[in-house]
Amino acid sequence: MTHIPVMTAEVLQHLRPERGGVFIDCTTGLGGHAEALLAAGASRVIGLDRDQDALARARQTLAPWGARAELVHADYREFDAVLAARGIGAIDGALADLGVSSLQFDAPGRGFSFQRDEPLDMRMDQSGGETAADLVAQATEEELADAIFQYGEERFSRRIARALVEARRVARIDTTARLASIVRQSIPRRGPMRIDPATRTFQALRIWTNRELEGLDRFLEAIVGRLRAGARVAVISFHSLEDRIVKHTLRALDRRDAIVKVLTKRPLVPGDDEVQRNPRARSAKLRVAERMA
Numbered sequence: 001m002t003h004i005p006v007m008t009a010e011v012l013q014h015l016r017p018e019r020g021g022v023f024i025d026c027t028t029g030l031g032g033h034a035e036a037l038l039a040a041g042a043s044r045v046i047g048l049d050r051d052q053d054a055l056a057r058a059r060q061t062l063a064p065w066g067a068r069a070e071l072v073h074a075d076y077r078e079f080d081a082v083l084a085a086r087g088i089g090a091i092d093g094a095l096a097d098l099g100v101s102s103l104q105f106d107a108p109g110r111g112f113s114f115q116r117d118e119p120l121d122m123r124m125d126q127s128g129g130e131t132a133a134d135l136v137a138q139a140t141e142e143e144l145a146d147a148i149f150q151y152g153e154e155r156f157s158r159r160i161a162r163a164l165v166e167a168r169r170v171a172r173i174d175t176t177a178r179l180a181s182i183v184r185q186s187i188p189r190r191g192p193m194r195i196d197p198a199t200r201t202f203q204a205l206r207i208w209t210n211r212e213l214e215g216l217d218r219f220l221e222a223i224v225g226r227l228r229a230g231a232r233v234a235v236i237s238f239h240s241l242e243d244r245i246v247k248h249t250l251r252a253l254d255r256r257d258a259i260v261k262v263l264t265k266r267p268l269v270p271g272d273d274e275v276q277r278n279p280r281a282r283s284a285k286l287r288v289a290e291r292m293a
Helices: 008-015 032-039 052-068 076-085 102-106 132-138 141-152 157-170 176-186 199-210 216-226 240-256 272-277
Strands: 022-025 044-049 069-073 091-097 227-237 260-262 285-291
Touching: 008 032, 008 091, 008 227, 008 285, 022 032, 022 076, 032 044, 032 052, 032 091, 044 052, 044 076, 052 069, 052 102, 076 091, 076 216, 091 216, 132 157, 132 199, 141 157, 141 199, 157 176, 176 199, 216 227, 216 240, 227 240, 240 260, 240 285
Parallel strands: 022 044, 022 091, 044 069, 091 227
Antiparallel strands: 227 285, 260 285
């Protein structure tokens, strides 16, 4: 499996690691962005990820950099404690790539994709917490409908939730194939469909299982507070719900506090060449803010 980090050139252009200093990669994934930061001149990169399989791969990628790269099993929202434990105050740049990694989508048994029939897990951190199957089994019909609507922007959410509750009375919904089948049968067909009918529900359950949007605004406020004057934070999002939070939070900080300046009035997006090389990059949006003083 080939890992291609998204919008690397734009990340390097805006974070300017050639100046040296300590950078934090809050969502290291397989280590592609962290490796690029080090190769471009970062003195040290601290990488966080809650997926232990991804960290194992990142350790291989970053091994040549020795002590300049340190990887920590932690959620990106725990970055403050990670820095404090290492006696690090101000940092020289921060990156958060909020997307699901290729490893998570492609590795068998993770349950992120309906392309294979496998356990309905969807946890980024498999060391604990409820699986997507647990949520589908335990949530009320109203909770299911609200989550599918809110996180998947699925207009047939109530119909899908009703079908899931009826189906779980017969047997627990614990595989991706069964979930996808129930969702597809719940949505009326009117001619050709642009995406698989199960796509939005799978996105919603993944976001719900991993609390992906919870505390994102507070994270952005806190990371800006850790930046040294002139340092920047770059955030890559992959769906409109994330991007909306990033946009509004950074704009609010810009308006409220003269020490923060948003550098991307509109999000940067991958060029046609990158999308051709890496189709998964097509929905990426990059926003950047700078600490001014």
